Amino acid sequence: MISVEHLRVEFGAKPLFSDATFVIGDRDRIALVGKNGAGKSTLLKILCGRQQPTEGTVSAAQGTTIGYLPQVMVLTDDTTVREEARKAFAGNTALKERLDRMEAELAERTDYESAEYMALVERFTREHDRYMMMGADGYEADIERTLMGLGFGREDLDRPTSEFSGGWRMRIELAKILLERPDVLLLDEPTNHLDIESIGWLEQFLAQGAKAVVLVSHDRAFINNVTNRTIEISCGRVVDYRVKYDEYVRLRAERREQQLRAYENQQKEIADIKDFIERFRYKPTKAVQVQSRIKQLEKIVPIEIDEVDRSAMRLKFPPCQRSGDWPVVCDGVGKAYGGHVVFSGVNLSIKRGEKVAFVGRNGEGKSTLVKCIMGEIPFTGTLKIGHNVEIGYFAQNQAQLLDGNITVRRTIDDVARGEVRLRINDILGAFMFGGEASEKYVRVLSGGERSRLAMIRLLLEPVNLLILDEPTNHLDMASKDVLKEAIRAFDGTAIIVSHDREFLDGLVTKVYEFGGGRVREHIGGIYDFLSQQADKFVSQQVNKLVSQQVNKQTSRQGDMLSQQVNKSNLLVDSSARPSSTKEDYAARKEQQKLLRKARKAVEDSEARIACMEGRLKELDALLSQPENASDMTLVTEYTDTKRALDEEVERWERLAEEEERMKNEE
Incomplete structure (x- = not known):
């Protein structure tokens, strides 16, 4: 759909x-990778036409639509969440308004036999058919489904967008782009403002509902679950690997090893040629x-080696005194803002040496509990910080606390x-502050650069609770691997x-899930937790489908079953009358009741069983399609449903x- 030829910037x-x-x-899902600043x-x-290259061309097939989500956008705050998302269907809305005007005109006019009236009828019919093909008013359901998939509650949809943070407003912009269903989606760091549940929903949407996708992301799991092709920008070159990211990493390592061998052979060849030239330069017989060797040397094209991956560098926190056995203990901790209860009854004990994760939807209280631990905000209940605990704290606003009047190097x-x-x-190079960047003043750094600098400072401080x-x-x-x-x-x-x-x-070896005003403890790593959540979701879906199936069967067979039960009761009564005692009769009736149960x-x-077998057939059909073959959501659901069956x-x-x-x- 889009062709890029000899591009130079x-x-x-x-x-x-x-x-x-x-x-x-069409259906390409491309991960665009490379170090920060690679382009x-x-x-x-x-690709989306917002910038022109120095050389080369970018051409798209006629009628191709492109949706682009940049990292930073100019956001407006003059509508509600639902109305802002509805702008994605501006074409539908405009067409509906034209249809309403034509319908009103048809109702008012009485010249039914005139050519103008017939032309109006024909135009109305054509536009109405087009409107129905575009989905008519069904887009309202799409709006709700997409916004709720990205983390909004139903009660949030009619709130003004001005009440939400920048991260939530970026979700609204992402929802608008997804609702437009463009032929090509260009997404620049789409997961930066999403939580785990929303990222999972977006993965499924892109895998099943999108056409072509080109995305930039530093979330390795997200890239692996969504993309099937990797384009790398490195050393000023663009290299296309038609594999997933993990496979690309392996192929890139092999390629670099081949480059090193070729480079070493070329350097040996160059050294031999230069040695020959120096030895025989002044001998007429040679x-x-x-001259032949000189020309040969001039024709050699130097082999370039891909950049070295700095993630192999190791950092270690400086030593600190030993803390108590229980650095953090919460007993009935709660936090509310007015009538809004963020969480209550939080009971947790974190043992020395444990690495734990706080996960959950945005706004459920993860950062709030961290602020309670840091003593930054008041709370109810008891929260104890252990003996000799030295806390190293990296907050989302940590970058704002740096001194802007000193250089990056001086800061470290x-x-x-x-x-x-x-x-x-x-260390500075590993976090993309190598060379001249280390002499920049902190005040000229971007928000992302300041955050990286604050992270380096934290890595060098002697603490025992991070x-x-x-x-x-x-x-x-690479920087994430170092950290x-x-x-x-x-x-x-x-x-x-x-x-x-x-x-x-x-x-991490333990996960604390924040949601619904509660904090739940899950033993195990992050994928153990996600597997439990997937099992829970599958169980809920199966129970829902089974309930629907049972209700249908009950409505069809209710009368017949009732007749059979009554007939059984009559048989019990007649058999009980001649010779059975009252106790025998009651026992027999109870036996019939148990049999019916x-x-x-x-x-x-x-x-x-019928419901789960039907779902397995649906999943088989979905997984047989090439675009779904690597969809881990479907694979997980299939495995869990098969086990449940x-x-x-x-x-x-x-x-x-x-x-x-x-x-x-009986």
Whole structure:
């Protein structure tokens, strides 16, 4: 749908990248990767026409629509959330208004036989058919489904957008772009303002509902779940890998190893040629060979090696005194703002050395509890900080606390101690402050750059309790790996508020889920927690489907079952009259009641089995489609449903045996 040919972009003397050539096809899902500053966002702007390249062309098929979500947008606050999202259907709304005007005109006119009236009827019919093909008024349901998928509650939809933070307003803009259903989606860091549940919903939407997607993201799990192709910008070149990100990482390592071998061979060849030239430069008998070698040397094109991945560098927190066994203990902690209860009855104990995650939807109280632990806001209940606890705190606004009148290097040099002072250049380079960037004054840095600088300061402070609130929002993958390894090697305690699953994986051993005014503890890593949530969701869906199926069967078979029950009761009565005592009669009636319950349990189990078998067939059909083959949401649902079906079949067998036994006793 979009063809890119020989693209070149220059800022100053050195090109950002050159000779970029690739094609974006229908159903392509492309991850655009490279270090910060490589030109990823610039390439997205060129693809959507907001910026022009120095050289080359970008052409799109006629009628191709493009939706673009930048990292920073100019947002308006003059409507409600629902009305703002409705702007995505401006075409539908305008067409509906034209139809209403034509309908009113048709009702008023009486010249039914005139050519003008017939032309109006024909135009109304054509426009009405078009309106119905566009979905008519059904887009209201799409608006609610998309906004709620991105984390908004139903009660939020009619609130003014001015009441929401910048992150929530970015979600509204993302919803508008998704609702437009463009042919090509260009998304620049779409997960920065989303929580884990919203990211999961967006993954599923992009995998199943979107056409072509090109995205920039530092969320490795998100990229792997969404994309099937990786385009890398490195060393001023654009390289197309038609594989997922994890496979790209492996192929890139192999490619770099090949480059190193080729580079070493080329350097040996160059050295041999130069040695020959120097040895025989002044011998007349070798003049022809020397000139040949000189020409050969001039024709050699130097082999470039891809940039070194700095994520292999290791940082270690400086030593600190040992804290008490329980750095943080909460007993019945609660927080409310007026009538709004953020959470209540929070009971948790974090042991020394534990790494735990706070997860949940935005606004459920994760950062609020962190502020309670830091003593920044009042709360109810009891919260104890352990003996000798030294807290290192990274807040979302931490960047604002830096001194803007000193340089980046001075900011780090002031807190560095011991041997780490010898590695300041490497540390700054790992967090993208290498070279001249280290001499910038803090006041000229962007918000993301300040956040990275604040993170470096924290890594160099001697603490035994780390509290990190969204630490990865402005870090690229290499920097996140450096931070993750540093925390993993940290021998103190860590509380991490994050929605980055890949960052939390293998790092935390306990997850605290915030939601509905409560905080629930889950033992295990982040994917153990997500697996439990998936099982819970599948169970809810199965129960819902089964309930619907049972209700249908009940409505169809209710009368027949009632007649059978009455007939059974009559038989019991007639058999009881001649010779049975009152006690025998009651016992027999109770036996009939138990038998009916057993029969009902078997029927309900059969309904569950039929429902789950039907869902498995649907999932089989979805997974057989190439675009869904790697959709982990579908794979997980299929696995969980299959397991639930096997368990239900075993349960049905036990119920059927019990029913048969009761029949025999009857």
